[in-house]
Amino acid sequence: MIPSAFDYHAPGTLVDALALLEKFGDDAKVLSGGQSLLPMLKIRLAQVGHLVDIGRIAGLEYIKEEAGFLKIGAATKEVALERSDLVRTKYPILLDTAKVIADPLVRNRATVGGNLAHGDPANDHPATMLALGASVVAQGPKGERTIPVDQFFQGLFATALAPNEILTEIRIPVPAAKSGGAYVKLERKVGDFATAAAAVQVTLGAKGEVTKAGIGLTAAGPTPIQAGEAEKFLTGKMPDDATLAETARLASQAAKPTADRRGAPDYKREMARVLTMRALRAAVRRAGGKV
């Protein structure tokens, strides 16, 4: 399958890339790793007049802690997360997530920024970033702005990015001591989108009580879902079995999945509950708590 015809631009700097977006407006689309966009162009779910490839702009691939944040350059490939010692030792939820995105070959091309900017509620990073309380940095003609990820996803394939903006960085607050997180996904086979998946990040207090909780759900509605009620319920409580079970139940209530060949809404909501429970246990365990 061949995409419909377009003009391809490979700017060498962010300034040039932004100028191209300014010039072509809605008729342009940013190409990063291309592992979501190119398949869509090939099956002609999408058509575009101009592709602006940011893959040749230096300085958009990094994973570093700086000023209280884990900063990930938008063009960082998923495989780089998998191979990062920093991610493996301090951000296991990110490693969980990267490892279940598509398959290893796709992850050699796919980028973290692309996974978010695509705005697909079935993508895996959005739920994890919601659980982590992340923000994204958008560069536009007037400079940069920071968008909390809970305000980033606005609809199916729709984000808060303006047509003349480029997502350049993801910022995750460095977790406090006694924090842990996990991402648990149910997929029919390697490479499939989630039937359901849950991301949980918790911080524990001196007595082992939950002082902070973030819970995100994948493929549970038109946008990635933040399970706010469940987060509120868990915060301040000891993470015992009954509390975690009620938290998982509340999280599944936030899920509004639709029927497709991966299952019926009731089944997916039940899977959201089961996976949230598993993610809760793993997160508490990784935070040093007992479950």
Next chain:
Amino acid sequence: MSTHKITVTVNGTARTAEVEARLLLVHLLREDFSMTGTHIGCDTTHCGACTVLLDGEPVKSCTVLAVQADGHQVMTVEGLEQGGKLDPIQNGFWQEHGLQCGYCTSGMMLTGYALLQRNKKPTEGEIREAISGNLCRCTGYVNIVKAVQHAAAAQQ
């Protein structure tokens, strides 16, 4: 619709072509360069029959634009054999009967080759993980795993 003059180093040889922006890397290889060892399978980023190494990493060449490969290194199955001598990964597939119909084989071998470049002694689990983006509908994967293990042992 823009056209671009690109230079891609394929199996160590710089090759140039004038291409439409929308040309996929797999078509550049098969149609412009007449290198048909790289197969087109599902054409939807699932099966891995079109796997090539881009700057040493296995990628699905049906999901890379030829223009994106401009200035980069590509290795295809035709690049494995050197001077009439099979690469250990090719020999492994031969010795362990790692193929039946052969459709997935070029992609499997390149993924296996790339794995052994960065991990000289992969476990069975690591091999299975590495090839999880390459589908085989004949073998049940058992002999493919053995083939990669054979190549790993031969390189010790």
